[in-house]
Amino acid sequence: METLICQSCGWPFVPANAGTNRDKSVNTDYCRDCYKDGAFVDKSLNLHQLEIKLLEMAEVQEDISLEEARQLIKKLPELKRWRMDNI
Numbered sequence: 001m002e003t004l005i006c007q008s009c010g011w012p013f014v015p016a017n018a019g020t021n022r023d024k025s026v027n028t029d030y031c032r033d034c035y036k037d038g039a040f041v042d043k044s045l046n047l048h049q050l051e052i053k054l055l056e057m058a059e060v061q062e063d064i065s066l067e068e069a070r071q072l073i074k075k076l077p078e079l080k081r082w083r084m085d086n087i
């Protein structure tokens, strides 16, 4: 199955877990946990908080190692939500 990378949290997701636009159409830029009904679920989230969240997730989840989480964090500034021109 096709795997997408969420442009907010950097996490891989399948299209079935994609976010939704205001008109309920699918937004494949973001996962469902980040983007719902045309808005970010956690609007106040910043890059630093996201980094901490990812490291915490890596500690409890077996499908991602701490090293993988660090690699992910390095790439976060390249994602659509976090590019400088969007802030």
Ligand SMILES: [Zn+2]
Pocket: 006, 007, 008, 009, 010, 011, 030, 031, 032, 033, 034, 035
């Ligand atoms: Zn996401």
